[in-house]
Amino acid sequence: MSLALAVGRGLGRAASGQVDALREVPQVRVVLDGWVTEVRRAPGVEVRGVASLSTRNRQPARLDFANEYLALITAGELQASAPDVLCVVDAGWLPIPVDEIRPGQQVRVLVVDAVEDLRSAHVEFGAFGLTGRGYVEVGS
Amino acid sequence: MAGDRVRVSDVCGLPLLRTAQLVGVSSPPADPVHGVDLLNPREAMAAVLSDRGVVVLALDAAADTGEHLVDVVLRRAHNAGSALVVVTGLTSAAPAATEALAAWLGVPLLLAGPGISSVELAVELRRLVNDPDLPRLEMLQSAVRQLPRGPRSPKEIRATLESFLPDSNVFVLAGRGLALEGAPRLVDPEDVVSHLEETYIQQRDVLAVVLPLEGLDGTTSWWLAAERRRAGRLWLESASSLLALHSGSLLTWLVREQAGLERDARMRSALLTEVMEHGDHAPPEVQELLARTGWQLDGWHTGLHVRFHPRNPSALAMRSVVRDLAAIGLTENSLVERTDGWSAWVTSPVEPTLAQTRDLGRTIERSLQPPGGTRAVVGVGAPHRDAAGIGRTLAEGRQACAIASGGTRAVTVRVLQELGPSRLLLGWYASDALTDYSREILGALVEPAEADVLFTLQAYLERACSTAQTARALGLHRNTVSKRIARAERILGTPVSTPDTRLALQLALRVLRA
Numbered sequence: 001m002s003l004a005l006a007v008g009r010g011l012g013r014a015a016s017g018q019v020d021a022l023r024e025v026p027q028v029r030v031v032l033d034g035w036v037t038e039v040r041r042a043p044g045v046e047v048r049g050v051a052s053l054s055t056r057n058r059q060p061a062r063l064d065f066a067n068e069y070l071a072l073i074t075a076g077e078l079q080a081s082a083p084d085v086l087c088v089v090d091a092g093w094l095p096i097p098v099d100e101i102r103p104g105q106q107v108r109v110l111v112v113d114a115v116e117d118l119r120s121a122h123v124e125f126g127a128f129g130l131t132g133r134g135y136v137e138v139g140s
Numbered sequence: 141m142a143g144d145r146v147r148v149s150d151v152c153g154l155p156l157l158r159t160a161q162l163v164g165v166s167s168p169p170a171d172p173v174h175g176v177d178l179l180n181p182r183e184a185m186a187a188v189l190s191d192r193g194v195v196v197l198a199l200d201a202a203a204d205t206g207e208h209l210v211d212v213v214l215r216r217a218h219n220a221g222s223a224l225v226v227v228t229g230l231t232s233a234a235p236a237a238t239e240a241l242a243a244w245l246g247v248p249l250l251l252a253g254p255g256i257s258s259v260e261l262a263v264e265l266r267r268l269v270n271d272p273d274l275p276r277l278e279m280l281q282s283a284v285r286q287l288p289r290g291p292r293s294p295k296e297i298r299a300t301l302e303s304f305l306p307d308s309n310v311f312v313l314a315g316r317g318l319a320l321e322g323a324p325r326l327v328d329p330e331d332v333v334s335h336l337e338e339t340y341i342q343q344r345d346v347l348a349v350v351l352p353l354e355g356l357d358g359t360t361s362w363w364l365a366a367e368r369r370r371a372g373r374l375w376l377e378s379a380s381s382l383l384a385l386h387s388g389s390l391l392t393w394l395v396r397e398q399a400g401l402e403r404d405a406r407m408r409s410a411l412l413t414e415v416m417e418h419g420d421h422a423p424p425e426v427q428e429l430l431a432r433t434g435w436q437l438d439g440w441h442t443g444l445h446v447r448f449h450p451r452n453p454s455a456l457a458m459r460s461v462v463r464d465l466a467a468i469g470l471t472e473n474s475l476v477e478r479t480d481g482w483s484a485w486v487t488s489p490v491e492p493t494l495a496q497t498r499d500l501g502r503t504i505e506r507s508l509q510p511p512g513g514t515r516a517v518v519g520v521g522a523p524h525r526d527a528a529g530i531g532r533t534l535a536e537g538r539q540a541c542a543i544a545s546g547g548t549r550a551v552t553v554r555v556l557q558e559l560g561p562s563r564l565l566l567g568w569y570a571s572d573a574l575t576d577y578s579r580e581i582l583g584a585l586v587e588p589a590e591a592d593v594l595f596t597l598q599a600y601l602e603r604a605c606s607t608a609q610t611a612r613a614l615g616l617h618r619n620t621v622s623k624r625i626a627r628a629e630r631i632l633g634t635p636v637s638t639p640d641t642r643l644a645l646q647l648a649l650r651v652l653r654a
Contacts (some may be wrong), residue, residue, distance in 0.1 A: 038236035050208070052237035060240035064208045072209055076215025078239055 003027060007112060015093040022110065030111040031072060031079050032061060039102055049130050053109075063088070063109065065098040072109055083114040145272045146173045148224050148248055149345075150372030151194055155306045156256060156264055160226070163234060163249040164242025168370055175221045175271055178262040181206035184213055189220035194265055198258030199229035208237050210249075218245040226250040226265075227256040268374075272646055276378045279304055283382055291393035294321030297386050304382055305375070308368040312390070313362060318457040318511040320394075324348070326367045334358050335340045338384075340376055347371040347513055349379040353391050355398065385551030394456070402453035405477045408433065412476045412483070416531040433473045439487045442497055443521040443533030444504070447481035447540040448514040450591075457511045458482065467507035479543065485535050490524045494557055499556040509534060517544040520555040544648065578648035584631050586652065596624040597636065598649050605637040 006025045013021035022028050034055040041049035046066070053061040061074040069086035072079045081085055088096045091106040103105075150532065152168035153159070160170065173179045175193035181200065189195055195217045217225045225242075229249050242249040252261065267274065283304055285486055292300075294312040298321050301310040311322030324332060326346040341348040348367035355361035364387055366379045372628030414426045420437060423428065430437065446461070455463070455477070462472045474484045486500065491619070501520045510516040519540025521533035536556045544554035579586055585594045596614065600621065603609040607625070611618045625636065634641055 037240075039237050040232070042232075050235045050237070052235045052240070054240070058244075060237045060244055062208065062211055062235060062237035062241075073208060076211045076218070076245065078212065079326045 003112070007110075011089065011093050021083040029080075029111045030108055031111050032074060032107075034061070034104045034107065036101060036103050036107055049098075053107065055125040063101075065101075067098060067110075067135075069098060072111075077114060080109075083118040085112040085114065086110075087112065143392075145537045146172060146269050147171060147196075147372050148372045149370070150268065150272070151224060151226075151265065152248075152250060153307075153368070153371045153375050154264060154268065154302040156261055157226070157250060157252060158307050160250045160252040160256075161233070163251060164246070165248045168372070169248060169374075171223050176265045176269055177222070178258065179213065181209055183215075184209045189222055191221045192223045193220075195222050195225045195268070196225045196258055196262050197225065198267065199227060200314055208552070210234065211241050212604050214238070214241055214245055214247050214249060218247050222247065224248045224250065226252055226261065229262060230258050251333075258425055272363045272374055276374060276381075279378060279382055282386070283385055286387060288389045289506065290389065291396055292386070292389040293393050293397075294390060297364070298322050298388045301382055301386060305366055305368070305379055308366045308371075308375075308379065312366065313363040314454060314457050318453055318514075319460070320362065320456060321373065324365070324367060327368060332363050332365050335363070338380070339378070340478070341367075345370050347376055349376060349383055351380075351383045351387055353387060354396070356395055361398075362391075363500060364390060370385070394580045398456050404472075405455050405475075406475045408473065411435070412530075416534075417525060419527040422527075434471070435473070436487045437530070439489050440491045440525055441485040441487050441496060441530050442492060442500060442523045443483065443485040443530065443535075443537040444500075445478075445481055445483050445521075445534065445537035445549045446508075446517045447517050447541055447545070448510060448515045449517070449545075450514070451512045453475075453514065460511055461508065461516075464508045466502070468503050478538075480538075483537065485530060485533060486535075488523075489523075497523060497557060501553045503560075504606070505551050505553045510550055516551045517550065517551070519539055519544050520552040520558050545650070574647075574651050578651040579642060581648045582632075583651070585628060590627075590631070593627050593631075594649075597628045597645070598620055599648050600625055601642055601649070604644065 006027055010022040010025045010028065021069035022030060030052065032054050032055055036051055038052040039049060039056050041047075042087075048066050049064075051065065052061040053063055055061060055074065059075045061072060063069055063070045063086070068082070069088060072086060087110040088101060089094050089108050089110060094110075096105065096107065147170045149168035149170055149465045150161060151173055152160075154215070160341070172192055173194055175190035176196065176197045177187065177189050178198065179187050179199050184197065184206075195213060197210065197213050199209070207230065210230075210584060214225055225247055227249065230253060234249070234251055238249070271445070280298050286300070288296075299566075300311070302308060305591060309322065309325050311324055312320040313324075313333055314320050315327055315333060317333050317589045319329070323329070327341050327343065327348045327620045332348070332350050335350050336352055338351050339352060345365060346369050348365055349363045350363055352360040353362040353364060366383060368375060368379075402419075409428070411426065411429050412423055415430070415435070415437065417428065458475065459472070462470065462475060469486055470484050476483045492500075495521060501518075504518055508516055508518070519537045519542065521536030521540060524530070524533045540554045540556040540559060543559060546553045584590060585597070596610065596616070599614055600607070603613065607618050607621050611621045629635055636642060
């Protein structure tokens with residue numbers, strides 16, 4: 001709860017012009033700053049798709065999502081994936097949920113490290129992360 | 141291992157990958173391929189990739205959960221120095237990010253779709269990489285077994301070659317790029333016929349093999365060629381061997397056919413002379429020939445005269461014209477070669493009305509497609525009766541053709557009865573004395589070296605001396621037209637746009653064309 005409050009406060013300060021505010025929040029990283037170039041959603045009831053992004057230095061990146069953002073791969077390298085929390089915010093640091101992301105938006109992707117419990121052995125295998133959504137794990 | 145024999149372009153040209161989408165590069169590079177790495181999604185991160193290898197990523201089309209791996213494998217392939225990444229089992233097109241990544245890394249990516257078995261593909265690729273000559277030798281062995289003994293028509297040769305060269309387009313051209321069988325779809329026919337020795341043409345991802353064939357007179361008369369998009373060196377070698385293998389049968393057929401057609405054309409020319417000389421009272425041997433060719437002397441005849449620019453096609457290439465003119469009931473036997481073009485006539489039992497003759501002209505205009513690189517001008521005479529009328533209507537068709545020569549469209553048709561006041565000029569065009577005088581007026585402009593200047597001048601005069609309209613009609617730049625007109629004026633020693641000079645030049649040009 002305290003982490004959530006810290007992130008919320010950090011976003012608020014960033015929106016008011018203190019762009020480095022989030023750096024002071026442990027467990028939070030800004031991993032991408034760029035634009036959405038394309039969004040593809042799979043047909044069907046289940047939310048699933050991929051957003052194509054371009055970073056400020058023109059590196060291509062893909063952001064796979066189901067009903068949450070699942071994995072960010074920049075220039076072919078995995079930058080972050082569930083169970084870490086991937087959060088996309090717009091130019092005003094307001095969150096963009098998966099059903100509202102669209103081409104042309106200026107975005108930043110934040111990663112909040114998952115608590116250790118979500119990675120630990122006592123969690124049933126496959127419940128979290130990419131495999132929890134049926135995706136093949138990328139690994140490192 | 142076959143050294144650097146196999147290239148990425150050869151892999152992209154495999155029949156199994158014909159529908160695969162190439163991403164990241166505009167055309168398959170000629171980089172060498174040394175191995176094949178088959179990856180399933182679970183080992184995509186761990187498997188060791190070979191230098192200059194083809195990476196085959198086999199996604200599970202049913203599960204639809206590994207597409208994000210394409211980007212990761214592209215990066216791994218880039219780091220390992222792989223030559224190409226092929227992905228099977230993709231259920232939808234790659235997202236923009238993947239396409240951008242392939243281009244950014246410079247790694248060619250082939251998206252093979254869900255219908256292709258990754259195992260079958262890997263086996264095929266390993267066979268190609270390890271023994272690239274084997275498929276070619278097997279194919280050639282099969283081709284030799286099926287090699288025809290006697291002459292074979294261009295149609296048969298094309299079908300045979302295309303059966304051995306999947307996804308390829310085979311065609312046979314005659315001089316000036318005229319298509320005898322098939323037609324080039326990827327390369328320029330003018331480019332093909334500019335080669336006098338066996339060669340290949342490469343334009344971006346298109347390859348074409350060209351094999352020139354010599355006629356009986358020792359000059360290059362025909363070109364047998366095959367073209368293909370996304371083909372590699374191995375295809376080039378196969379196509380080259382196959383074309384050479386079948387060229388003998390084709391050449392025999394072409395030479396025999398050409399000789400036969402020329403003999404028939406000569407016979408019809410002689411027959412027409414007899415008809416015009418004897419009318420209804422032709423000797424029995426001529427009557428017999430008339431029956432054989434199917435010419436009717438009774439009834440109402442409407443003559444037409446066809447001329448092609450810059451010059452008439454060969455008897456063999458005229459076949460396509462005969463096919464077009466079937467729309468007005470003409471056959472190969474109907475066309476008679478004259479010194480300045482081809483004549484024919486259509487016969488009806490009752491006198492055609494003016495509207496019917498006009499319709500005949502419109503039908504010709506619609507149906508006739510001049511062989512590649514030529515323009516056709518057609519004159520249609522007025523209907524005249526019986527044998528005596530044939531010569532008359534043909535002469536009128538020829539005169540109308542002379543008037544039509546002013547047109548610059550692909551097909552220009554003039555019907556004599558519609559000519560109006562320009563009929564006044566028909567006698568003028570037929571005068572020998574005026575032909576000499578016209579040559580004198582035009583001077584050095586009638587030399588072959590000034591053909592472009594003369595042609596441009598003619599178009600310029602017929603467009604009221606408008607540089608812009610002339611440039612548009614001829615597909616030239618305005619400055620080119622201006623330069624050519626300036627040159628014409630220098631040669632003639634007078635400005636061409638004054639009313640009297642313009643009229644005199646127009647008449648002189650028409651007389652020469654007639």
